[in-house]
Amino acid sequence: MPIYLAAAYAVFWALTFVLVFSIWLRQQKLEQEISDLAARLERSDKNTG
Amino acid sequence: MNFFRKVCAIVAKDVAAELHTREMVSAMLVFAVLALFIFSFALDLRGAMARAAAPGVLWATVAFAGTLGLSRSLAREQQSGCIDGLMLAPVDRSAIFFGKAIGNLIFMAVVETVLLPLFSALFDAPLLQPEVLLVAVLGTVGYGAVGTLLAAIAVNTRAREVMLPVLLLPLAIPALIAAVQATGRLVEGGTLAEAGGWVRLLVVYDLVIVAVSMLTFGYVVEE
Amino acid sequence: MRKLGQDWLGIVLAGLSSAALFVALGMVFLYAPREATMGDVQRIFYFHVASAWVGFFAFFVTFAAGIGYLARGERRWDILALSSVEIGLTFITMTVVTGSLWARPAWGTYWTWEPRLTISAVQLLIYIAYGMLRAAIESPERKARFAAVYGIVAFVTVPLSWFAIRWWRTIHPDILTSGEGMAMTSRMVHTLLTSLAAFTLLYATLLRQRTRLERAADALAWLRLRAENEKGV
Secondary structure, three states, X not given: OHHHHHHHHHHHHHHHHHHHHHHHHHXXXXXXXXXXXXXXXXXXXXXXX | OOHHHHHHHHHHHHHHHHHHHOHHHHHHHHHHHHHHHHHHHHOOOOHHHHHHHHHHHHHHHHHHHHHHXXXXXXXXXXXXXXXXXXXXXXXXXXXXXXXXXXXXXXXHHHHHHHHHHHHXXXXXXXXXXXXXXXXXXXXXXXXXXXXXXXXXXXXXXXXXXXXXXXXXXXXXXXXXXXXXXXXXXXXXXXXOOOOHHHHHHHHHHHHHHHHHHHHHHHHHHOO | OOOOOOOHHHHHHHHHHHHHHHHHHHHHHHHOOOEOOOEXXXXXXXXXXXXXXXXXXXXXXXXXXXXXXXHHOXXXXXXXXXXXXXXXXXXXXHHHHHHHHHHHHHHOOOOOOOHHHHHHHHXXXXXXXXXXXXXXXXXXXXXXXXXXXXXXXXXXXHHHHHHHHHHHHHHOOOOOXXXXXXXXXXXXXXXXXXXXXXXXXXXXXXXXXXHHHHHHHHHHHHHHHHHHHHHOO
8 A cells, every 4th residue: 555655755856856957967968069059150260269 | 802701701611622532521421320329239229219319429429520520621722722712812810710701600510411311311310400400500510610720730740630529529519508408409399489599508608619720810820 | 149247146045945835835745734534645735736836836937927028029938839838848857756756645546537647638738739739840949839829829728628527427427437536634734835836836946947958058059150151150
């Protein structure tokens, strides 16, 4: 009986964590793209500037 | 040209096009009959079970055949470039919506006119009562209205027609439940008053869904 | 485009929702009474109902945001709509899964066509379809417009589905679960309301994070476009 109770509350926590983690992952990807872009811009500035 | 005449013109165009080839309605009919057979075999419907299952099988069949017709109707519209033409003319968006929707309703009605007697015979269920026809009309109106709106959306997606059942069926659930329950009550020998709650729900659904579909249709066809 | 600085509101929300969830959890296990017929398994009820209500609220926000987008045509309404759907889907999934986990020990079956569970499953289907619709459209403007229309029409059918399912279950009650009514004591009400508040705060926290993510993605895409055009990078 208590296994279902524990499983249910684990589900609440797990699904919340999945969403938070998914947002965090996408944020990491964005930050990676930002540094890539910054690097490319620097290189381009060095070449032309 | 006033609103009513614009709507009639659009309906007349669609019906004339269909009368020419009859491909859409015949496909819907063949599909419906096939679905009827599949349900009968799959659920082993005989005798009393058949009569009990008749309303459900009927409405499931109408729903699926309906998606065929709705997708085809809007796809045809897109291919012929007709909607773009209608948009250039000074036609009110809601007139286009009602024109398309009424055309679709007529096609579904043709299919149901064949299905109801067929079901009556095969399932030994008294489906040819005027009360059942009322329920059929109410259910079809709601389904056809929201179906027209969603078909207009679906046709413009990558997946095209495949998208329509996914979008439409969950939204049709209130009408489906109400239509099946009302038809079931009437088939068991109940009066319209007994099925009244379900009929009222269908009316509310129809009013709400037609209003919302009409108001948002313009946003779907504008470019 | 507004600059995205340090997110004080986000931090405050995260703190508040964590605290609220902690309190709610405490109430669920220590304050709420042990239910007579079902025992401790019944404690699933509080978060299960809270996630159902907040999930539905999330879809209402999408409905309102859809109207906002059609009226104004501004991207921020679309961001609100899609973010709210993502969070709403998470909550509704919780509702359906925990409902199933509750049904098994309480009524011996993993699924019951109980109104709340059924309407949650219907919402799950509707908003998965919403996601599929967005994914099937290339143009961002069309994506936003069609999604807004679907978000509006779909939400309008949910209360109607709720009534239809309720009446359907009243006429054809599940023999297994017909003892569904639960006597609510005041302690149970307090626990439920606290859970509801905690979930609402959680929703706000997640919404904040998700919308900020989308705005950052937009800003980056715009910057990339500028870099390619102006620098040939």
